[in-house]
Structures are given as structure tokens and as C-alpha cells.
Amino acid sequence: MSDRDNRRADRREDTFLELVRDNRARLRKICRVYAESTEAQDDLYQDILVQLWRALPGYEEDDGAQRSTWVYRVALNTALDHERKRDVRRDATLRDTHPLWEDGFAAPDERLETQEQTDRLYAAIDRLDDADKALATMYLDERSYAEMAEVLGISENYVGVKLHRIKKTLADELAEVPA
Numbered sequence: 035m036s037d038r039d040n041r042r043a044d045r046r047e048d049t050f051l052e053l054v055r056d057n058r059a060r061l062r063k064i065c066r067v068y069a070e071s072t073e074a075q076d077d078l079y080q081d082i083l084v085q086l087w088r089a090l091p092g093y094e095e096d097d098g099a100q101r102s103t104w105v106y107r108v109a110l111n112t113a114l115d116h117e118r119k120r121d122v123r124r125d126a127t128l129r130d131t132h133p134l135w136e137d138g139f140a141a142p143d144e145r146l147e148t149q150e151q152t153d154r155l156y157a158a159i160d161r162l163d164d165a166d167k168a169l170a171t172m173y174l175d176e177r178s179y180a181e182m183a184e185v186l187g188i189s190e191n192y193v194g195v196k197l198h199r200i201k202k203t204l205a206d207e208l209a210e211v212p213a
Contacts (some may be wrong), residue, residue, distance in 0.1 A: 050090055054083065057105045060175050064106075067159050067171045068113035078116050085112045106177070106185045110168050117164070151208075158207040166200050173197055 054061070060080055065075040072121075089108050159170045165186060172182045179190040 081114045082109045158204050170172045
């Protein structure tokens with residue numbers, strides 16, 4: 035491999051690691067929404083990392099897409115595909131000591147008071163259809179309506195309408211006394 039190829043490979047790896055570090059919390063939320071168990075979340079996280087790595091050469095910053103929006107697209111498409119193929123899992127897993135696993139999935143969202151509330155919220159989100167799950171995840175990540183619309187290919191107005199309905203549905207479910 036030439037020095038030029040080595041430098042290009044190093045830049046690609048640095049870009050990839052930066053993308054993952056900058057979007058770690060977002061990726062964990064997506065995994066939590068689309069996978070039930072910690073083990074399934076780990077599998078999905080690994081699949082998202084693989085897809086981000088594979089898609090990275092095709093990503094060009096000057097195409098108008100923000101990095102975070104691009105990461106969302108790749109992660110959500112991977113999560114949706116992962117959900118469709120629940121029974122098919124890769125044998126390979128990242129080591130527990132890999133630097134991309136920092137923080138794990140254990141930390142609850144700071145905006146919620148208890149782990150139980152967090153679990154109830156994610157359980158309610160899990161009962162939504164795929165598009166609504168994606169919107170709820172992006173809303174929790176405080177993405178703009180414009181970004182949500184771009185990721186899902188719908189209008190900003192429709193994002194607002196759907197979010198209103200999602201919030202109502204989630205509020206109704208969370209208001210119910212847990213069994």
C-alpha cells in the first residue's frame with residue numbers, strides 16, 4: 035500500500051471515529067427504540083457501525099446533507115432492516131473493551147426522573163409504527179423539523195402533524211397506571 039493510500043485510510047478511520055463519537059448518544063437512542071434487550075441493542079449498534087463504515091466513502095459533505103442527518107439516515111435504515119431480519123444475526127461482535135462502546139446503554143435519559151419512566155417511555159415508543167418510532171427518536175434527540183423531514187422524506191408540516199399525534203399517543207399510554 036502506498037503512503038497516499040495509507041493516509042487516505044487513516045483519514046477515513048479518523049472521520050469514522052469522529053462520526054461515531056459525535057453521534058454516540060443518538061445511535062444509542064435509536065438502538066434502544068428498535069431493539070428490546072441489551073444484547074439486541076448491542077447487535078444493532080454493531081450493525082449500524084458496519085453500515086456507517088461501508089457508506090462512508092459514498093458520503094460527500096458538499097452534497098448538502100449535514101453529517102448528523104446522514105448518520106440518522108444510515109442508522110434508521112439499518113435499524114429498520116435489522117428489525118425486519120430479527121432472526122438473522124451476525125456471529126461476530128465487537129469486544130467489550132473496544133473504544134466505541136464507551137458509556138454502554140445503561141445511562142438513563144437525564145430528562146426523565148427514573149429508570150422506570152425511561153423504560154415505560156421506550157416501551158411505549160416501541161409500540162409505534164416504524165416511521166413514528168423514527169420521529170419520536172429524532173424528537174427526543176431534539177432534531178429540527180427540517181432535519182426530520184429530510185431524513186424521512188416528508189414535509190415539515192407533516193412532521194408537525196405526526197409529532198402532535200405521537201405525543202398524544204405516548205402521553206395517553208404513559209398516563210395509564212402500569213400493570
